Amino acid sequence: MSKDLTRPLGTPPAREPRETVTAVVALGANLGERAETLDEAVAELRRLPLVDEVVASDAIESVALTLDGPDETAPRYLNGVALVRTRLAPSVLLGMLHAIEARHGRERRERWGARTLDLDLIAYGDVVSEDEALILPHPRAHERDFVLAPWLQVDPDAVLPGRGRVADLLAALRGSAG
Ligand SMILES: Nc1ncnc2c1ncn2[C@@H]1O[C@H](COP(=O)(O)OP(=O)(O)OP(=O)(O)O)[C@@H](O)[C@H]1O
Numbered sequence: 646m647s648k649d650l651t652r653p654l655g656t657p658p659a660r661e662p663r664e665t666v667t668a669v670v671a672l673g674a675n676l677g678e679r680a681e682t683l684d685e686a687v688a689e690l691r692r693l694p695l696v697d698e699v700v701a702s703d704a705i706e707s708v709a710l711t712l713d714g715p716d717e718t719a720p721r722y723l724n725g726v727a728l729v730r731t732r733l734a735p736s737v738l739l740g741m742l743h744a745i746e747a748r749h750g751r752e753r754r755e756r757w758g759a760r761t762l763d764l765d766l767i768a769y770g771d772v773v774s775e776d777e778a779l780i781l782p783h784p785r786a787h788e789r790d791f792v793l794a795p796w797l798q799v800d801p802d803a804v805l806p807g808r809g810r811v812a813d814l815l816a817a818l819r820g821s822a823g
């Protein structure tokens with residue numbers, strides 16, 4: 646029996662097919678061959694089942710944000726955003742993001758620690774979720790220049806559900822910086 650990946654695992658088959666939504670995936674890397682890793686991760690997103698289209702931003706470089714604030718001595722990050730048109734259920738998509746991270750040697754050691762690849766699910770359509778295994782939209786996306794700027798590049802009209810237009814969020818963030 647084939648699995649229905651449009652539903653959260655363990656739930657009964659749907660009567661209606663799940664519609665295609667745009668998921669926003671943030672990519673980050675500050676260890677290893679960062680640009681190659683991000684390119685490969687985008688290629689892997691394109692090969693996922695029930696993914697029709699992936700539009701990827703350019704990669705941007707930024708100083709590492711740690712729990713103690715920006716750290717100029719830490720390896721710098723390359724970040725990007727991919728818009729993923731998919732019928733995968735959000736929790737199934739997150740599981741597949743974790744599998745891609747694992748294939749790139751991601752180790753989960755410390756929070757906000759250096760990593761070969763980090764894939765966060767920033768938004769899934771306009772779904773709102775408080776489940777700590779998958780909070781939607783991502784609770785820190787609105788305060789991250791390295792998420793908002795590449796997102797705006799691939800979707801100038803983007804809206805972060807519950808927070809507003811990405812262009813306005815980025816302008817506010819930059820206006821309040823330093
Ligand atoms: N929207 C989301 N995207 C990715 N992971 C999420 C999300 N909401 C909750 N999580 C949970 O957060 C856990 C930690 O994720 P991760 O290791 O990517 O965090 P981090 O990259 O160190 O920090 P941050 O979440 O601030 O980017 C994951 O196991 C995942 O289940």
Ligand SMILES: Nc1nc2c(c(=O)[nH]1)N=C(CO)CN2
Binds near residue numbers: 710758
């Ligand atoms: N510049 C930058 N800093 C970070 C990043 C990131 O992607 N870019 N991700 C983190 C944890 O998700 C912590 N700090």
